Structures are given as structure tokens and as C-alpha cells.
Amino acid sequence: MTKTTIIAPANIAFVKYWGRRNDNLILPLNPSVSMNMSGCTTTTSCEWGEWEEDSIKIKFKGKEMVEASGAAREKALKVIDRVREKLGTKFRVRIESENNFPEATGIASSASGFSALTKALYESFDASLSEKEMTIETRLSGSGSACRSIPDGFVVWDKGDNDDGSDSYAYSIAPAKHWELVDLVCVVDIGNKKVSSGEGHVRPKNEYMQARLRNIESRVSETISAIKEKDLEKLGVVTEIEAMSLHTVCMMSEPPIFYLNGATFEVMATIRELRKKGIMAYYTMDAGANVHVITEMQYLPEVKSALSKIDKVVMMIENVSTNGARIL
Ligand code: DP6
Numbered sequence: 001m002t003k004t005t006i007i008a009p010a011n012i013a014f015v016k017y018w019g020r021r022n023d024n025l026i027l028p029l030n031p032s033v034s035m036n037m038s039g040c041t042t043t044t045s046c047e048w049g050e051w052e053e054d055s056i057k058i059k060f061k062g063k064e065m066v067e068a069s070g071a072a073r074e075k076a077l078k079v080i081d082r083v084r085e086k087l088g089t090k091f092r093v094r095i096e097s098e099n100n101f102p103e104a105t106g107i108a109s110s111a112s113g114f115s116a117l118t119k120a121l122y123e124s125f126d127a128s129l130s131e132k133e134m135t136i137e138t139r140l141s142g143s144g145s146a147c148r149s150i151p152d153g154f155v156v157w158d159k160g161d162n163d164d165g166s167d168s169y170a171y172s173i174a175p176a177k178h179w180e181l182v183d184l185v186c187v188v189d190i191g192n193k194k195v196s197s198g199e200g201h202v203r204p205k206n207e208y209m210q211a212r213l214r215n216i217e218s219r220v221s222e223t224i225s226a227i228k229e230k231d232l233e234k235l236g237v238v239t240e241i242e243a244m245s246l247h248t249v250c251m252m253s254e255p256p257i258f259y260l261n262g263a264t265f266e267v268m269a270t271i272r273e274l275r276k277k278g279i280m281a282y283y284t285m286d287a288g289a290n291v292h293v294i295t296e297m298q299y300l301p302e303v304k305s306a307l308s309k310i311d312k313v314v315m316m317i318e319n320v321s322t323n324g325a326r327i328l
Pocket of ligand 1: 197
């Protein structure tokens with residue numbers, strides 16, 4: 001057993017994971033497709049030993065490394081206890097985790113955080129898991145979308161059909177270098193989300209969920225072929241429809257969930273205006289108000305210049321496609 005450090009990226013979904021068919025096994029209602037983000041990473045080190053207690057330290061950009069507390073500690077401990085049981089050990093861990101993006105931006109740190117933690121726990125125990133097994137273990141960490149941060153570049157997470165979840169795993173459909181696609185995260189809301197994704201996944205189903213699921217397989221195929229063909233327009237069109245489908249489902253849940261705010265719509269309108277001028281950029285939003293602008297390098301300067309004129313845009317974070325979780 002050796003101290004091991006893992007760096008893992010967050011990921012942005014073009015086809016979103018929303019809703020579960022099994023809550024315990026974190027089995028999704030639909031497949032999802034994403035890209036790893038180069039500019040939003042978590043670096044986590046892990047060491048096993050005969051200590052009295054687990055130590056879980058966390059550091060956000062510009063802040064001190066502190067012992068994790070509250071919900072963050074509980075979630076991490078749940079993962080650690082699960083892995084400890086799986087490995088059949090009573091050893092304790094020393095974890096140190098650092099995010100390269102600020103805590104308060106509302107960017108989901110859970111995908112990078114939980115993929116880094118899961119991989120660090122196994123690798124430092126010298127447990128050799130295949131990539132497929134590692135994505136399944138990461139899926140079980142609770143943050144399902146984290147499993148897409150394990151493989152490289154552009155990634156599909158299959159929903160699987162088996163009841164035991166053995167065929168619900170993530171795999172790469174194209175390496176990071178295949179396409180230098182940009183995700184410019186446009187931060188308009190620095191507060192924490194009011195309704196967690198976890199809560200959203202289990203909100204009572206509604207008629208719009210059925211409509212969403214009827215179209216999802218064709219959107220997945222369209223997205224995969226757009227990525228393989230490096231066709232930005234094809235990817236952008238399906239990504240925007242897909243984001244609207246997710247937020248319609250959220251708004252039609254009981255009780256409703258409203259993630260988007262006025263600033264989100266302002267950014268969306270700006271992006272549509274840019275397209276009229278031939279600047280190819282598209283938007284998507286996760287469980288929050290911040291906008292992920294999907295574009296290519298050649299359009300980036302004009303996109304950034306237009307968005308920086310919007311008052312409510314507090315920060316922009318540039319990402320290109322990158323590799324999945326790896327040992328440092
Ligand atoms: C809207 O349960 O994986 O981002 O709450 O960040 O752990 P966390 O997320 P998770 O749900 C992700 C929901 C989503 C869509 C997506 O990334 O596929």
C-alpha cells in the first residue's frame with residue numbers, strides 16, 4: 001500500500017443524467033454523454049494505515065486546507081466505508097483533497113471530487129480494478145455523473161438493463177485530443193443550489209419525463225455521431241434541446257424545481273445573437289443557473305468579449321476536453 005495521488009476532472013453532459021430507476025445502486029433512467037473539463041479538477045491523495053480515525057482534509061482555491069465537516073464529511077465517509085467493506089480491511093485513511101476552482105462558484109465539484117476519491121481509495125490500496133469496474137465503483141459513490149470522469153475525453157454512461165447494475169458503466173467514445181471542443185463556464189450565480197441533483201433525481205415523475213425519455217435514445221445517437229464527426233452545429237442543436245428538456249422536467253416536478261434565473265436567460269439570448277453573426281456557440285445548464293457555453297477555439301475571443309459585457313457574469317472558466325481521472 002502506498003500513498004497515491006489522483007487528479008480528476010469535472011465533466012459537462014450534453015445528454016443529461018436525470019432520474020433513477022434504482023436509488024441504492026444509482027441506476028439512471030437514461031444513458032448520458034459528456035466531456036471531461038480541463039479547467040475544473042480535484043486532486044486527491046490517499047494513504048491507508050492503522051490509525052485510530054479517518055482524516056479527510058479538503059482545500060478550495062484561495063482557502064486553507066481544513067478537516068472536512070458536516071455534509072461533505074458524511075458523504076466522503078459513506079464512500080470510504082463502502083470501499084473499506086469491499087476491500088475487507090479495518091485500516092483507516094488519510095485523505096487530502098484540493099479543488100482548483102473556487103468553492104462558491106456553484107460548479108458541481110462532486111463529479112471531480114467523487115471520481116478522484118474513489119480512484120484514490122482503490123489505487124492506494126493497490127487494488128487493481130479495470131476501467132469498467134472503476135466507473136461502476138465511482139457510480140456507486142452517490143454522485144452518479146462522477147463515473148463519467150473516469151474514462152478519457154468524450155464519454156458515454158450506459159444506463160444498463162441488469163437489475164444488479166453490472167452493465168451500467170462509463171466508457172470513452174473519443175479521446176480528448178480528438179476534438180478541441182471548448183466549454184466556457186459562465187458563472188452567474190455564486191450561491192449554492194437550493195435543490196440538490198440528488199433530490200431532483202427522485203422527485204415524483206411527471207408527464208414531461210415520459211416525453212423526455214421517448215426521445216432520449218435518438219438524442220444519444222445524434223450526440224455521439226456529432227462528436228465523432230466533430231460537427232459543432234449538430235452537437236449544439238441537440239445539446240440545447242436536451243438542456244431545455246431537463247429544465248422542463250425540473251419545472252414540471254412536484255414541487256417544481258427552478259434552477260435557471262434571469263441572468264441565465266440573458267446569457268442564452270446573447271449566445272443566440274452571436275450565432276446570427278456566424279459565431280458558433282451553444283448553451284447548456286446543469287442543476288444550477290450557470291451556463292456552459294459550448295464552442296470552438298476560433299470563436300472563443302468573440303464569445304468571451306460578448307459575455308463579459310453582461311453585468312451578472314461574475315466569472316468565466318475556460319475548459320477543453322481532457323483525460324479522465326489519472327495517477328499523478
Ligand atoms: C444535472 O447526482 O451525478 O448535472 O449532485 O453533482 O452529485 P451531483 O450530481 P449527480 O447528477 C448530475 C445531474 C446533472 C446532469 C449530468 O451531469 O448528467
